[in-house]
Amino acid sequence: MAVLLLGEVTDGALNMDATAKTVSAVKALGPVTVLCAGAKAADAAAAAAGIEGVAKVLCAEDASLGHRLAEPTAALIVGLAGDYSHIAAPATTDAKNVLPRVAALLDVMVISDVSGIVDAETFERPIYAGNAIQTLRSVDKIKVFSVRTASYEAAAQGGSAPVETVAAAGGSDLSNWVEDKVAASDRPELTSAGIVVSGGRGVGSEADFALIEKLADKLGAAVGASRAAVDSGYAPNDWQVGQTGKVVAPDLYVAVGISGAIQHLAGMKDSKVIVAINKDEEAPIFQVADYGLVADLFTAVPELIEKL
Amino acid sequence: MKVLVPVKRVIDYNVKVRVKADGSGVDLANVKMSMNPFDEIAVEEAIRLKEKGLAEEIVVVSIGVKQAQETLRTALAMGADRAILIVAADDVHTDIEPLAVAKLLAAVVKEEAPGLVLAGKQAIDNDMNATGQMLAALLGWSQATFASSLDIAGDKARVTREVDGGLQTIEVAMPTVVTVDLRLNEPRYASLPNIMKAKKKPLEEKTAADYGVDVTPRLTVVKTTEPAGRKAGVKVGSVDELIAKLKDEAGVI
Ligand SMILES: Cc1cc2nc3c(=O)[nH]c(=O)nc-3n(C[C@H](O)[C@H](O)[C@H](O)COP(=O)(O)OP(=O)(O)OC[C@H]3O[C@@H](n4cnc5c(N)ncnc54)[C@H](O)[C@@H]3O)c2cc1C
Ligand SMILES: Nc1ncnc2c1ncn2[C@@H]1O[C@H](COP(=O)(O)O)[C@@H](O)[C@H]1O
Numbered sequence: 001m002a003v004l005l006l007g008e009v010t011d012g013a014l015n016m017d018a019t020a021k022t023v024s025a026v027k028a029l030g031p032v033t034v035l036c037a038g039a040k041a042a043d044a045a046a047a048a049a050g051i052e053g054v055a056k057v058l059c060a061e062d063a064s065l066g067h068r069l070a071e072p073t074a075a076l077i078v079g080l081a082g083d084y085s086h087i088a089a090p091a092t093t094d095a096k097n098v099l100p101r102v103a104a105l106l107d108v109m110v111i112s113d114v115s116g117i118v119d120a121e122t123f124e125r126p127i128y129a130g131n132a133i134q135t136l137r138s139v140d141k142i143k144v145f146s147v148r149t150a151s152y153e154a155a156a157q158g159g160s161a162p163v164e165t166v167a168a169a170g171g172s173d174l175s176n177w178v179e180d181k182v183a184a185s186d187r188p189e190l191t192s193a194g195i196v197v198s199g200g201r202g203v204g205s206e207a208d209f210a211l212i213e214k215l216a217d218k219l220g221a222a223v224g225a226s227r228a229a230v231d232s233g234y235a236p237n238d239w240q241v242g243q244t245g246k247v248v249a250p251d252l253y254v255a256v257g258i259s260g261a262i263q264h265l266a267g268m269k270d271s272k273v274i275v276a277i278n279k280d281e282e283a284p285i286f287q288v289a290d291y292g293l294v295a296d297l298f299t300a301v302p303e304l305i306e307k308l
Numbered sequence: 309m310k311v312l313v314p315v316k317r318v319i320d321y322n323v324k325v326r327v328k329a330d331g332s333g334v335d336l337a338n339v340k341m342s343m344n345p346f347d348e349i350a351v352e353e354a355i356r357l358k359e360k361g362l363a364e365e366i367v368v369v370s371i372g373v374k375q376a377q378e379t380l381r382t383a384l385a386m387g388a389d390r391a392i393l394i395v396a397a398d399d400v401h402t403d404i405e406p407l408a409v410a411k412l413l414a415a416v417v418k419e420e421a422p423g424l425v426l427a428g429k430q431a432i433d434n435d436m437n438a439t440g441q442m443l444a445a446l447l448g449w450s451q452a453t454f455a456s457s458l459d460i461a462g463d464k465a466r467v468t469r470e471v472d473g474g475l476q477t478i479e480v481a482m483p484t485v486v487t488v489d490l491r492l493n494e495p496r497y498a499s500l501p502n503i504m505k506a507k508k509k510p511l512e513e514k515t516a517a518d519y520g521v522d523v524t525p526r527l528t529v530v531k532t533t534e535p536a537g538r539k540a541g542v543k544v545g546s547v548d549e550l551i552a553k554l555k556d557e558a559g560v561i
Contacts, residue, residue, distance in 0.1 A: 010473060071450060096437050100406065100440075110406070110436070127433065127434055127532075134532050135531045139527075173481060175452070178466065179476070182474040238473060287538075292542070
């Protein structure tokens with residue numbers, strides 16, 4: 001048995017947190033080979049080689065792999081698949097774009113958002129927005145799955161795996177990259193931050209969302225948002241936490257002006273400590289909060305910022 | 309151009325899901341079922357393409373139990389033209405896997421030759437997020453997932469995708485499979501006259517066997533359990549008390 005792990009490479013850099021957590025998840029299944037693909041991927045490959053528990057790194061550099069497009073990336077992985085019993089990746093939007101395409105080309109099912117690996121054939125994953133956990137056994141020849149990184153600790157640094165170069169499968173004219181709109185930020189990344197402060201519809205406007213950001217900065221936290229806050233234009237889409245946004249499990253999650261809909265809870269209920277600030281004492285968020293403060297956020301949050 | 313929209317019948321997103329005590333699954337008996345919310349968005353987008361003169365016909369397809377007829381009627385009432393029901397299970401608890409669904413959809417695509425398939429990004433029951441990508445793979449087509457905007461010009465579609473880092477815009481060759489995210493549009497409600505009209509729109513019934521597709525699952529469900537619960541904690545009376553608890557009791561700040 002051997003595992004091919006698709007490293008999370010964006011613009012030539014490895015997302016160390018997501019990749020190292022996935023290494024922890026899969027290393028019991030067999031030797032782990034990390035694939036780093038991109039227009040530039042050598043730096044990412046070198047970084048991946050330093051993750052403890054990685055047996056080998058494959059580096060594929062080609063212009064066609066530059067923008068994480070599904071078609072050339074899937075073709076590359078399918079070309080390598082024969083050597084592996086498992087193909088895995090962190091459950092990011094990039095992996096969710098590519099892995100099902102890989103699986104269908106191999107005529108196997110994909111298993112998304114794995115939260116527990118029982119043995120080489122048996123996997124646990126949440127369904128119904130995390131309201132149930134399913135244990136699945138796969139009969140497929142190759143298991144293709146994405147891993148919910150919030151469920152794992154990152155593998156340590158200190159490895160020195162060999163790096164080999166592999167050729168891209170070749171470009172296709174099916175899709176072309178046009179642009180990325182990425183907001184640069186000095187804040188910690190949402191899915192790996194130790195503290196997350198999220199705002200909801202209760203915040204009321206884009207201008208007032210600055211209050212949430214200020215509290216986050218005071219705590220050295222990442223900023224999150226409910227879907228309602230994103231839909232209302234208070235916060236960008238990549239801040240959304242929940243069933244259809246990001247899944248986070250920080251040491252501390254502070255929900256401000258968020259009611260606690262099941263779809264939101266799906267993305268944060270595994271946080272170690274949850275704080276809710278909401279003016280409605282009946283808000284469902286209080287049912288999962290370790291510490292609830294029934295208050296108007298416009299008085300409580302400034303006071304919190306001042307006193308922290 | 310013809311647009312194909314796969315729509316899934318799922319438990320309504322407002323229903324509190326109950327895991328059966330014997331671990332065999334989730335209780336769907338006498339539970340409100342609806343169209344997957346993402347698929348409503350896909351149907352709405354197809355209707356808007358038709359209204360803009362970019363699409364001539366909207367065909368909706370559902371795969372599953374006979375009751376998925378209702379889901380298809382809802383799509384017809386919203387404005388789809390024609391429906392295909394592929395009966396692949398008798399028991400409402402049987403979920404057809406994305407790979408099998410994609411194979412059936414690929415067979416429908418061969419017959420119907422649409423220029424565009426608009427699917428949901430994920431079904432809110434299995435949360436798999438796979439079918440559209442699998443369909444594109446089986447057809448050898450381009451794919452554009454998690455779309456929050458879609459512009460079609462000639463033989464190309466420009467799609468903005470919601471990704472972890474923000475937004476990515478790509479241009480894909482048509483025909484293509486687009487999976488839609490929540491912010492693409494706001495779906496309309498079907499009006500009463502349109503609900504009445506939908507009853508007369510064509511709904512063709514097929515079986516998985518008609519397409520020669522084996523729907524035997526590749527993943528067997530060993531058990532379904534309730535997640536570890538979370539208990540409500542305490543209410544604090546003031547900001548000072550909150551800070552004290554976080555420092556001294558929880559030790560997180
Ligand atoms: C298919 C699907 C997928 C979804 N995916 C997600 C997802 O990934 N993430 C997500 O978050 N949602 C998701 N949703 C939406 C979800 O169902 C809720 O609608 C959403 O989470 C509500 O956001 P909210 O709590 O910010 O808004 P509301 O429910 O409107 O709550 C606002 C809260 O703010 C409080 N408030 C108002 N003013 C103040 C004040 N001055 N001070 C203090 N408190 C105040 C109110 O008491 C209220 O509790 C999804 C829905 C669907 C159908
Ligand atoms: N049984 C089904 N019938 C029709 N469409 C489906 C079915 N299953 C999945 N789909 C489509 O594929 C999308 C993604 O579903 P999934 O891959 O299961 O998360 C859904 O939003 C639908 O558009």
